[in-house]
Structure formats: structure tokens, C-alpha cells
Amino acid sequence: MSLFPLIGAEIYGNAKEYANSEIKFYKYADRITLKKEQLFTLEIDEKGEFGVNVEVDEITYVFGLFGIYHAYFFLEPDGKYELLLPEYVEKSPEDIFNPYFEPEYLHVGIKNLNKTDLNYLIVDFDYYYNRYIDLNFFEIYFEGPEYDVDTFIKNIKAHFEGIDNEYFGSYMNFRIAALKNIATQKKYEPAVVLAYFTRSPVLYDNPAYMDLFNNIYSSYFDKYLISKKGPFLYAVINYGHSITRLRRLLAQERELRNEQFMEMVMLKGLHDAFGNRNLSWLPLLLTLDSLSMSTKYDYHKEIAQNIADDVLTMAENTGAPVFELPDIDENTKSLTDYRGKYIYLQFANTDTYTSQMEFELVKKIYDRYKGACIFLTILTDKDTIKAKKFIEKNKLEWDFLFAPINSPVISMYKVDAYPAYFLIDPYGFLKMSPAPSPAENFESALFRILEAERSGKVH
Numbered sequence: 001m002s003l004f005p006l007i008g009a010e011i012y013g014n015a016k017e018y019a020n021s022e023i024k025f026y027k028y029a030d031r032i033t034l035k036k037e038q039l040f041t042l043e044i045d046e047k048g049e050f051g052v053n054v055e056v057d058e059i060t061y062v063f064g065l066f067g068i069y070h071a072y073f074f075l076e077p078d079g080k081y082e083l084l085l086p087e088y089v090e091k092s093p094e095d096i097f098n099p100y101f102e103p104e105y106l107h108v109g110i111k112n113l114n115k116t117d118l119n120y121l122i123v124d125f126d127y128y129y130n131r132y133i134d135l136n137f138f139e140i141y142f143e144g145p146e147y148d149v150d151t152f153i154k155n156i157k158a159h160f161e162g163i164d165n166e167y168f169g170s171y172m173n174f175r176i177a178a179l180k181n182i183a184t185q186k187k188y189e190p191a192v193v194l195a196y197f198t199r200s201p202v203l204y205d206n207p208a209y210m211d212l213f214n215n216i217y218s219s220y221f222d223k224y225l226i227s228k229k230g231p232f233l234y235a236v237i238n239y240g241h242s243i244t245r246l247r248r249l250l251a252q253e254r255e256l257r258n259e260q261f262m263e264m265v266m267l268k269g270l271h272d273a274f275g276n277r278n279l280s281w282l283p284l285l286l287t288l289d290s291l292s293m294s295t296k297y298d299y300h301k302e303i304a305q306n307i308a309d310d311v312l313t314m315a316e317n318t319g320a321p322v323f324e325l326p327d328i329d330e331n332t333k334s335l336t337d338y339r340g341k342y343i344y345l346q347f348a349n350t351d352t353y354t355s356q357m358e359f360e361l362v363k364k365i366y367d368r369y370k371g372a373c374i375f376l377t378i379l380t381d382k383d384t385i386k387a388k389k390f391i392e393k394n395k396l397e398w399d400f401l402f403a404p405i406n407s408p409v410i411s412m413y414k415v416d417a418y419p420a421y422f423l424i425d426p427y428g429f430l431k432m433s434p435a436p437s438p439a440e441n442f443e444s445a446l447f448r449i450l451e452a453e454r455s456g457k458v459h
Contacts, residue, residue, distance in 0.1 A: 008055035009075050011040070013111070015085040016048035023085075025064045030299075031210035032264075032271050033306040042083075059118065059167050061205055067091060070103040073110060074118050074167075084109030096405060097352050099417035121160070121168045128156055129175055133182075140183050149183045167206065174208035181212070189216050193255040202260050204299060214268065221269035222276045237279055241286040243294050263300050266291060271307045285311065314414050316433050320345075320424045321412035325378065325401040328388055333401055336428070338374050342449070343424040344435065344442070346377040347415045349405075350390040355419045359396055361438030366398050368443070372450055374398075380405045380418070423449075 023042045029035040039062055042050045056077055063072035067089045073081065086106055095101045113120040132152050133140070140147050153176055160172060177196045181189060193216065203209035224233050229249065236245045246266060247259075256262045270288050273279045285308065292304035312318055324334045335343075346362060348355040366375045375398035381387035384402050391400055403409050413422065421442065423432035431449070436442040 008053045009078060010051070010053055010080045011042070011075075011083060012049075012051035012081070013083040013085070014048045015044060015050070015083075017088050018044045018085060019046050019048045020044065023064045023066050025062050027060050027062050028205070029306055030303045031204065031207075031214065032268050032303055033310050035306045035310065059205070061207055064108075065103065068095065068104050069106050071106045071108045073108045074122065076118060082111040084111055093351060097349065097418050116163065116165070118165060118168055121163060121165060122171060125156070125160065125168070125172055125175070128159070129179075132156075133179070137182075140179075141185065144183060144185045147183060149179055153179070170200075170203055170206055171208040174203075174206070174212050178208070178212045178215070181216070186216075190253070190255050192216070197261055198255050198258050202264055213264070217265055217268045219272045219276060220265060221273045222278050224269070225278055234279070237287050238283045241283055241290055243287060243290040246287065260297060263291065263295055263297065267300060267303050267307065271310075274307075274311050281311075313412075314430065314433050316430050318430055320422065320428055320430050321409070322428075323403075323409040323412070325403050325407075325409065327402075328391065328400050333399070335424075338376060338399075339428055340426050342373045342426060342431065342446070344373055344375050344446070345422045345424060346375075346419055347380070347410070347413065347421075348377055348419040349380045350387045351381060352418050358419050358438055359394060362398075363394075363396060365438055365443050365446070369446060369450075370398070373446060376401070378403050378409065380407070380410065 021044050023044070024038055025040050025042065026036040027039045029037045039056075039060070040052050040054045042052060042064075044050045054075065056075055058077065060075045061072060062075045063070055065071075068091055069086060069089070071086065073083075075081070085108065091101075107119070107123050107126070110117075110119050115121075115124075136147075140149060156172075156176075160168075163169070174196060177192055181192050184192075197213065221233060221237075224230055229252075232249055233246075236242060236249055243266075247262065250256045250262055250265065256265060267288075270284055270291070273284055274281065288304055288307060292301050292308075295301060295304075314321075320335065322335045324332050327333050344362075344365075346358075348359070350356065350359075362375065362377075369375075377396075377398065378401045379387050380403055382405070387400075387402070413420070419437065421435040421437055422430060423435040423446070425431045432445065436445055
């Protein structure tokens with residue numbers, strides 16, 4: 001039974017191991033940018049009990065990030081879910097500071113599912129599908145079309161024969177399409193697209209659909225640039241910023257004649273091109289804006305805005321995200337308190353070897369430039385008392401602030417490795433994002449900037 005009378009989808013359960021804690025669950029705003037949107041919070045009481053209602057108007061993939069897990073399930077409107085949370089496993093220090101750490105993907109247990117429930121079907125399918133790929137991947141990939149995947153496909157379709165669930169049917173079909181694409185060594189991708197995407201509706205929040213889409217169209221514009229039609233794409237984006245001409249160019253590809261699907265390909269192409277530097281940043285942004293203004297699909301406007309937000313956040317010459325954090329004396333300090341001079345902002349943790357080594361390098365630059373530049377470090381140490389002793393022992397004299405490892409300031413500055421550096425100008429704008437570390441000759445870069453200002457060459 002649920003704890004409370006709930007409206008909409010009901011989520012409840014008991015997890016004594018998680019007593020007196022809370023777990024945030026998210027959905028993806030879109031599956032191109034993978035921007036997270038918080039959907040609900042499980043507030044777990046002292047007995048381990050929790051209950052919440054969530055209103056969703058369509059089947060939604062929801063996930064929580066806690067410990068080593070990316071724990072997910074599929075939430076249906078008016079569904080009832082008694083969750084069975086996994087045994088909690090904390091991240092190790094090595095995991096926390098490893099920029100390449102990948103969480104363990106885990107389908108959250110749900111009590112009393114019947115065999116026709118969506119979550120049961122997907123768990124059942126994923127077990128057989130992933131096991132088959134794990135056991136046969138090298139043979140599938142290297143033997144290619146000569147390897148028999150058709151028998152497995154026939155058997156797994158037979159296993160789910162008679163299941164009348166449209167979402168699951170699409171999920172299974174696109175996972176099978178992904179297997180075929182691997183087995184043919186991606187040689188026939190246009191045919192795969194034509195068979196599975198072109199004549200189908202766009203399934204924005206179906207992981208199987210979007211995983212295959214993102215795989216096929218990864219860095220699409222960059223690959224297009226080296227094709228025979230590459231010069232035309234370059235001219236359309238870099239000189240024309242014309243979404244009409246871009247549509248006309250891509251419509252020459254038979255599999256892209258579905259307007260809605262073509263726009264998704266354009267959004268994916270633009271998103272990935274921002275990170276690959278083969279097309280200029282400003283023309284890409286203008287083309288994205290043109291698509292956003294001309295599209296008739298509201299969700300495409302949202303995706304375009306998410307791409308723009310992602311690109312502009314932490315871009316050079318944009319405003320540095322403002323924060324308020326406690327200093328070494330537990331006084332609250334804001335980024336605005338340091339306006340008026342350049343700020344060399346460092347994110348670090350005294351428990352990491354790299355941070356420890358670079359503190360000595362920062363110290364040397366600080367001694368030479370402390371009158372012309374503010375040095376500011378945000379520490380993510382869990383043991384702040386130990387961190388303060390480290391600062392005192394090593395005679396580090398600049399300002400230190402403290403933030404939890406999961407603090408919003410860490411995500412705002414997109415810090416995924418320690419130490420990380422940024423240079424903020426006297427007016428609060430990002431001058432260098434990221435900035436070089438002391439070991440990467442930051443001192444020379446700072447000297448050039450300060451000299452240019454003194455000579456009046458920088459305004």
C-alpha cells in the first residue's frame with residue numbers, strides 16, 4: 001500500500017538503508033543534449049518510508065543518480081510503483097575524481113509487476129538482448145554479415161509474440177535495428193534509417209530509438225564536410241546561415257525527406273559541430289537560431305534552446321556563474337565580492353595528488369601577481385577541518401571557499417576533473433574558459449593580458 005492518497009503516478013516504498021535521506025529523480029529535457037530536469041524527490045523518513053505522486057502526460061524515462069548508480073525506470077501516467085531501491089554503494093574517492101567515471105546503469109526494482117507491465121517487458125528484453133551481445137560482440141562485429149544474428153532476432157521476437165504494447169514494440173524494434181547495424185558494420189546505415197526512421201514518427205523519449213539515432217548521426221555535419229557535398233554544407237552554414245538552403249541540401253538524401261526527422265538530424269548535427277571546431281561557432285549559432293524561429297515543431301524549439309544554453313554556458317565572454325559559498329572562517333562570500341580585478345578561479349580537492357602538486361605552482365604565481373590578480377580556490381573536500389589544516393600547513397595565503405562535491409557551483413562551471421581553472425575579468429565575464437593550469441604556462445597568458453591592458457590595447 002502507498003503511504004498517502006496520491007494523484008497521478010504513485011511512487012512509494014520502504015528503504016531502511018536510505019532512512020533520513022532524499023533521492024532526486026530526473027528526466028531528460030531532450031536526448032540530444034541530455035540536459036537533466038528534476039522531476040520528483042523521494043523524501044525518505046526515519047523509518048525508510050517514502051511516497052510521492054508525479055504527474056506525467058506520457059511514458060517517461062526517469063532516473064536517479066546516487067552512489068555508483070544511474071538507477072532508472074519507466075513512469076507511466078496513473079501508474080503505481082512500489083520501488084525496491086538497490087543496496088547503497090558509495091563512490092570511491094577514485095570514482096569521484098575520475099572524469100571518465102561511468103555510473104552503473106540499473107533498472108530499479110518494482111514490486112509485484114505482472115508480465116505485461118512495461119518495466120517487466122523491458123527488463124526481460126534487455127536481459128536476453130544484452131546477454132547475447134556481451135557473449136557474441138566480437139563475432140558479430142568482425143564477422144559482420146556472415147555472422148548469424150537472424151536466428152536470435154527470430155527467437156526474441158517469438159518470445160514477445162502477442163505483446164500489445166506500442167512503446168515496448170518500438171523499443172524492441174530499434175534495439176534490433178541497432179544489432180543489425182552492428183552486424184553489417186554500419187555499411188548500410190542509409191538503408192537502416194530508411195527502414196526504421198524515415199517512415200516512422202520521431203520517438204523523442206524512447207531510449208532505443210534515440211540511442212540508435214545518436215549513434216548513426218554522431219558528428220554528422222563533420223562527416224558531411226569531407227564528402228563530395230561538403231563544400232556546399234560549409235557555404236550554407238558559414239556564409240548563408242540559411243535554414244532553407246540547409247533543408248534543400250539535406251533533402252537530397254533520400255532517407256532525410258521526412259521533415260520532422262530531418263530537423264532532428266539538423267539539431268544533432270549542429271549540437272555536435274559546436275564541439276568539433278570544423279565549423280565556426282557564430283555561424284552555427286545563427287543557423288541554430290534560424291531553425292528555432294522557422295520550425296513548426298514546438299519540441300524542436302526547446303531542443304534548439306537547450307543546445308544554445310549548453311553552448312553559451314561557460315563560453316568565453318559570457319557572464320561567469322555567480323555563487324555564494326563559505327570561506328575558511330565560515331563567512332559567506334559571493335563571486336561579486338571579488339569584482340574589480342582579474343580572478344584566477346581554481347576548483348580543487350586537497351585529497352587529490354594533482355591538486356596537491358599544483359598548489360605549489362599556484363603559490364609561485366600568487367606571490368608574483370597577487371597585487372594585479374585575485375587568486376581564489378573552491379575546495380570540494382568532504383573533511384573541511386582537514387582541508388583547513390592543509391592550507392595552514394602549506395602556507396597557502398589566497399582565498400579559499402568550500403563547496404560539496406555535488407554542489408550546484410560544480411555543475412554550473414561544468415567541472416568534471418580536478419583541478420580545473422578559469423580566468424574571470426574585472427567585470428565578471430569569463431576571459432578564459434577553461435584557463436590554463438600553472439603547469440600549462442598560465443603565467444605567460446596572464447602577463448600578456450595585463451600588459452595589453454596597461455598599454456591600452458584591451459577595452
